[in-house]
Amino acid sequence: MVIEDLSQADLSARLSKHNQDIIPLSQERFLAFAFDIILTLPIYMILSFPVVKKLNLVQLFAPQSNVWIFYFGSAVFLYFIFYTFYQAVFLYYQGATFGKMFFKMKVKSLNNQELTWGQCLARSFVWSFQWFFAAAPFLEVISHDERRAAHDRVAETKVVSLKQNQEHQKPMLVEKAFVRMLLSTGFMLLLLWTSTWIVAGVKNSEFELFSKISENNPYCSLEKEKKMDFESLLVTLMFDSTAKDCVDFEINSQFKYKKESTLTYVAALLSHQYDFVKYEKYKDLLCAQNAEWCAWAQLNGKFIQKKMTSEDLKRIPQLNASYLTQFWGVKVLSETSHFNESDRLLRAFQVKPEHVIYYTSLKFKNRIAAGDTASAKNFFDILSQMGDAEQLQSLQKTLQEYDNRVQQASPAKIRAPASEKNL
Amino acid sequence: MIFPFLRGFPSFDKAPFTWMFLILNVLIYFICSDVRVNESAMRKVSKEAYVVFTGELYRQYQTQVRKPSNLNAWYNLKTEQSSYVLGGMALRDFEFLQQADRFQFVGDPVAVVEWKKDIHDFIDYMQERPITIFGLSSFQSSWRNWITYQFMHGSFVHLFSNMIILLLFGFVIEAAFGGLILSGLYLLSGLMGALFFVKFSGFSGAPMIGASGAISGLIAFYAVFELRKRVQFVYFLSPIKGYYGYTYLPTWVILPICFATDIGAFLTTPIELGGVAYGAHIGGAILGASLGFFGRRKAAAESVLGHSSRLHKLL
Numbered sequence A: 001m002v003i004e005d006l007s008q009a010d011l012s013a014r015l016s017k018h019n020q021d022i023i024p025l026s027q028e029r030f031l032a033f034a035f036d037i038i039l040t041l042p043i044y045m046i047l048s049f050p051v052v053k054k055l056n057l058v059q060l061f062a063p064q065s066n067v068w069i070f071y072f073g074s075a076v077f078l079y080f081i082f083y084t085f086y087q088a089v090f091l092y093y094q095g096a097t098f099g100k101m102f103f104k105m106k107v108k109s110l111n112n113q114e115l116t117w118g119q120c121l122a123r124s125f126v127w128s129f130q131w132f133f134a135a136a137p138f139l140e141v142i143s144h145d146e147r148r149a150a151h152d153r154v155a156e157t158k159v160v161s162l163k164q165n166q167e168h169q170k171p172m173l174v175e176k177a178f179v180r181m182l183l184s185t186g187f188m189l190l191l192l193w194t195s196t197w198i199v200a201g202v203k204n205s206e207f208e209l210f211s212k213i214s215e216n217n218p219y220c221s222l223e224k225e226k227k228m229d230f231e232s233l234l235v236t237l238m239f240d241s242t243a244k245d246c247v248d249f250e251i252n253s254q255f256k257y258k259k260e261s262t263l264t265y266v267a268a269l270l271s272h273q274y275d276f277v278k279y280e281k282y283k284d285l286l287c288a289q290n291a292e293w294c295a296w297a298q299l300n301g302k303f304i305q306k307k308m309t310s311e312d313l314k315r316i317p318q319l320n321a322s323y324l325t326q327f328w329g330v331k332v333l334s335e336t337s338h339f340n341e342s343d344r345l346l347r348a349f350q351v352k353p354e355h356v357i358y359y360t361s362l363k364f365k366n367r368i369a370a371g372d373t374a375s376a377k378n379f380f381d382i383l384s385q386m387g388d389a390e391q392l393q394s395l396q397k398t399l400q401e402y403d404n405r406v407q408q409a410s411p412a413k414i415r416a417p418a419s420e421k422n423l
Numbered sequence B: 001m002i003f004p005f006l007r008g009f010p011s012f013d014k015a016p017f018t019w020m021f022l023i024l025n026v027l028i029y030f031i032c033s034d035v036r037v038n039e040s041a042m043r044k045v046s047k048e049a050y051v052v053f054t055g056e057l058y059r060q061y062q063t064q065v066r067k068p069s070n071l072n073a074w075y076n077l078k079t080e081q082s083s084y085v086l087g088g089m090a091l092r093d094f095e096f097l098q099q100a101d102r103f104q105f106v107g108d109p110v111a112v113v114e115w116k117k118d119i120h121d122f123i124d125y126m127q128e129r130p131i132t133i134f135g136l137s138s139f140q141s142s143w144r145n146w147i148t149y150q151f152m153h154g155s156f157v158h159l160f161s162n163m164i165i166l167l168l169f170g171f172v173i174e175a176a177f178g179g180l181i182l183s184g185l186y187l188l189s190g191l192m193g194a195l196f197f198v199k200f201s202g203f204s205g206a207p208m209i210g211a212s213g214a215i216s217g218l219i220a221f222y223a224v225f226e227l228r229k230r231v232q233f234v235y236f237l238s239p240i241k242g243y244y245g246y247t248y249l250p251t252w253v254i255l256p257i258c259f260a261t262d263i264g265a266f267l268t269t270p271i272e273l274g275g276v277a278y279g280a281h282i283g284g285a286i287l288g289a290s291l292g293f294f295g296r297r298k299a300a301a302e303s304v305l306g307h308s309s310r311l312h313k314l315l
Helices: A011-018 A026-047 A049-061 A066-094 A098-102 A117-133 A137-142 A150-155 A173-204 A221-225 A230-238 A244-256 A262-271 A276-287 A291-304 A310-318 A323-335 A339-347 A353-370 A373-386 A389-408 A411-415 B016-033 B040-045 B048-066 B072-076 B080-090 B094-099 B109-128 B130-134 B143-151 B156-177 B179-200 B212-225 B251-268 B278-304 B310-314
Strands: A105-109 A157-161 B002-004 B230-236 B244-250
Touching (some): A026 A066, A026 A098, A026 A105, A049 A066, A049 B251, A066 A117, A117 A150, A137 A173, A150 A157, A230 A244, A230 A353, A276 A291, A291 A310, A291 A323, A310 A323, A310 A339, A323 A339, A323 A353, A339 A353, B016 B130, B040 B109, B048 B080, B048 B109, B094 B109, B109 B130, B143 B179, B156 B212, B179 B212, B179 B278, B212 B251, B212 B278, B230 B251, B244 B251, B251 B278
C-alpha cells in the first residue's frame, strides 16, 4: 500500500480537484436575479395591490409626506417578506429559483447534503436583508473566491453551475482586491447617503397631513416674518420688491375662501397691470364696488399706458387718502419728473417702518433731480445704514452719474435740471 | 426580454387576413397622423399654472356635486401638487368639462370666466382630434367607436409593437382556423376589451385606442388552446454571446409573461389616474382564453373520436 505524501506543496490544488462543482459566471448570477425580479414583481403587485395602489396615489398627491414614507416602507417590507418566502420555498423544493433554473444553476449545501429549511430561510432572509444596505454586500459575488456572498456564507451554501462545458470562473487577484476596495468605500458612502436621505425625508415630511390643511403662502415667507398687512404688501409690489407669486397667492386665497374686499380687486389690478384686457375686467369689478378706488384705477391705467395728462396729474393729490394711493401718487409724480409735487406729497403722510427704504430712495431721487446734492447725500447715507445691498448699488450708480454730470456740465444747469416739470 | 416567436413572420399568401388587418392598422395610423388640428387650446391647458387652477376648481366640483368617499382625503389636501394631479384628472373628466360652464365656482371671477372660455376651446379641440373621433371615450362612445378604436394607434412605437404580435399570433391562428375565425376573434376580443375598459377602467374623456385588447384575445386564445406545446421563444438578456437566442418553452408561459403584469398594473393603478387601458387587455384576454378553452375541449373530443384538429396537423 502506498501512502500519499501529504506534505506536498500542491496539496490544495490536488484537493480542489476532488471538488467537481463548477462556479458559475458572476454575470449569470446577476441575470438570474434580474429574471427573478421580472417574474416575481407582477405576482407581488397582485398579492399586495391594496398597499401598492395606495402608494401610487400618495406618490402622486403627496410625494413628500410622512404618509408616502409609511406606504413606501410598507410596500418594501411586504416585498421583503414575499421574496424571502419565494426564494426559500423554491430553494427547498427545487434547489434553485426560476432565474437560477433558467441559467442552469443550483444552490448546494457545503456539506453536500440536501438543503434544510433553516438554510433556505437563512439564505433568503440575508439575501433580502442586504437590500437595506443598498445591496452592497450582495456585490461580493464579484470578488469572493467561490462567489459566495454574505447570504451563502451565513447559510453555508454555494451556487454551482450545472452546465457541463463551463469552466471555473474565479476572480483574478487584481480584480478581487480592486472590487473589495471599491465595495468597502462604496458601501460606506451608500450607507451615509441612505441615512441622510431617511433623516431628511422624515424631517421634511408633512406630519399632520390629513388633520391639518396647510394655508401657508409658500412665496411670502419674508413678508410673513415682517407681519406685513395686505395693503403694505401691495406697496412693496408697487416697487417690485415682492414676488408677484406671493401677491397672487394671497389674492387667490381671498377669492377662494370668500374673504375678498376692495383691496383684493386693487391687488388683482396691480398684479395684472401689464395685461390691459384683464386690467379692464378687474377695473370694472372694482368700479362696481367702490367709486373712489375706481378713480384711482382709471388714473393708474392711464399711467401704465403712458397717457397721463397734466389734468390727470393734478387729480392725484385729490385721490382717496389711503396709504397705498398716496405712495402710488408719490411714485407716479416722481417718475413723471414732477419732483417738487412728489416731495410735497411725500411730506404729507406717515410712512410705515417697512417702507422707509422706498420713502428714502424716492426722497433721494427727488433731491438728485432737484440738484440738491447735499440733501441727496444725506438720504444716501441713511440708505447705507439700512443696508439693502441691491438698492444701494442702484442708488450709488445714480449718484455716480449725477457726479459725472456735475463735472461735465455747468453748475447752473445742475441746480435747475431741464427735466423738472411743475404742475 | 423574452417573447414568443412561434413560427416567425409569414408571407402575405400564407396569412392574408393577418396581413390585411396589419395593413388596415398601418394605413389608418398614417392617414390620421397626417390630420392637423389647431393645438393652441391644448398648449394653453397643458401649462402647469393652468392645470393647478383647473384642479382647484375640480376640487370644488367634486366635493359639492359628487361627494366622493374614496378620495376625500386627497380632495381635502389643498397643496399645489394635489391640485396639479386633480387638474390632470379634471381634463380627462368629460362630464365635468361639460358641466363646468353652468357651475358656480368660488374664486377669482376674472380668472374663472377666462378658464371657462379656454375649456370651451379645449372641448372643441378634443372633439376635432382623430383619436377622439375614432377612439372610445366619454366624448365619443357610439357603437362605431367600439369597432374603430381597435384600428387606431397613438404613436409609431405603439403601432409597431402591436403589429409584431399580431403577425406572430395572427399567422398561427389563421393557418389553423382560417381568416374568418381570426377576424371574428380579433373583433370580439376588441369589443370585450372595450367593455372591460368602460366598466372597470374609468370611462374618461381620454380616448382609448389601439389593437392591444384584440391582440390580447389572440394571444390568450392560442396560449390556452395549445397549453402544453413547446414553442419557440426569443430572448435577449445581454449582447454577450450566449445571452441572446431562442429557447423552447411550454405555451402556458405566455400567459404569465403577457398578462401577470397587466393584472398587477390593473389592480394597482387607481382608476382615476389610469393611463394605459389595462382593463381592455384583460377583457380581451378573458374572451380569448375562454374561447381557447372551449376550442381545446372540442379538439380533445374530436381527437377521441378520431379526428385531429387542423391546428394539430399544422403544428
